[in-house]
Amino acid sequence: MTNLIGLHGRYALVPPQTFVARLTNEWTTTYHNMPSAALKALWTTMANTYQSAILDTAADVTPRWRILWPPTGSGKTLGAKVYAALQAEQNAAEPQKTPVGILIVTRLIAQADDMVAAINALAGRQVAVADHSAQRATNEQLHASDVVVVCRQGV
Structure with missing residues (x-):
C-alpha cells in the first residue's frame, strides 16, 4: 500500500x-x-x-x-x-x-488550439501550449508550459 x-x-x-x-x-x-x-x-x-x-x-x-x-x-x-x-x-x-503538469488530448487540431486559447484566457497569461502536426511546440515551450494540449492525430 x-x-x-x-x-x-x-x-x-x-x-x-x-x-x-x-x-x-x-x-x-x-x-x-x-x-x-x-x-x-x-x-x-x-x-x-x-x-x-x-x-x-x-x-x-x-x-x-x-x-x-x-x-x-x-x-x-x-x-x-x-x-x-x-x-x-x-x-x-x-x-x-x-509543480504539476497537465496533458490534455483532443480529437482535432482545432479543438487543441481552442483549448489552449481558453486555458490561457482563464489563467490570464501563457500557461498552455499546443503541440500537433500543424504547429509543433519547441522543447523550450513544452518545458515552460504548465499545460500541453495535443490532438490524437499528433500523439
Missing part, C-alpha cells in the same frame, strides 16, 4: 473547493447558467478524480482508468479548462512545492 498523505504537502495541488468555486463563477458569469447542487456535487467528483490521478502518478502507483461520464452540458470541457488554468495558478503560487 502506498501512503499518499505525505504527497499532498509536496505537490502544488488544486483544492477541490477552489475548483468548484471557480467553475461555478465561469458557469454563472460567462454562460449565465445557475448550477444546481447536483452539478456542484459532480464538479467536486471531477476535482477529486483529477487530484487522485495526480497523486497516484506522483506515488508511481500503477495507473488505472478513471472515466468521467456525466451528461452533455454538465461542464466537462469547461471543467478541464478551468482545472488546467487553476493548476497553473497553483504551480505559480506555491513555488516551494513540486
